[in-house]
Amino acid sequence: xxxxxxxxxxxxxxxxxxxxxxxxxxxxxxxxxxxxxxxxxxxxxxxxxxxxxxxxxxxxxxxxxxxxxxxxxxxxxxxxxxxxxxxxxxxxxxxxxxxxxxxxxxxxxxxxxxxxxxxxxxxxxxxxxxxxxxxxxxxxxxx
Numbered sequence: 001x002x003x004x005x006x007x008x009x010x011x012x013x014x015x016x017x018x019x020x021x022x023x024x025x026x027x028x029x030x031x032x033x034x035x036x037x038x039x040x041x042x043x044x045x046x047x048x049x050x051x052x053x054x055x056x057x058x059x060x061x062x063x064x065x066x067x068x069x070x071x072x073x074x075x076x077x078x079x080x081x082x083x084x085x086x087x088x089x090x091x092x093x094x095x096x097x098x099x100x101x102x103x104x105x106x107x108x109x110x111x112x113x114x115x116x117x118x119x120x121x122x123x124x125x126x127x128x129x130x131x132x133x134x135x136x137x138x139x140x141x142x143x
Contacts (some may be wrong), residue, residue, distance in 0.1 A: 003040060004062045005030035028055055042080040049104055053085040060088040
């Protein structure tokens with residue numbers, strides 16, 4: 001998935017040692033430029049990625065990320081990990097406001113309406129007649 005926005009905050013870097021060796025992770029918050037701006041916190045895992053992406057507060061970025069969830073002590077937690085972060089030209093942001101890419105739009109918006117059916121075409125699953133509905137019933141609601 002992808003989402004474009006401005007980096008508005010960062011979390012302190014965390015590090016530790018696991019069975020595979022030392023690790024580092026840092027979180028960043030971006031805000032979209034929609035009519036109703038949304039915020040998303042994502043993490044960049046690994047010292048090499050942190051250096052390569054070199055994310056700074058105030059930059060306009062396109063974040064490619066994966067979403068996963070894990071359970072700990074009976075509670076579930078979401079994890080949003082960035083695998084690619086690209087800088088976006090700030091001048092292009094004004095022109096592209098409201099024209100998000102398809103993956104970003106589908107991540108947070110309702111699905112698009114189905115195309116209009118042609119005249120005389122039936123729906124794939126017409127509503128079943130209600131039990132007890134008489135032949136002269138004017139109510140054709142499926143519930």
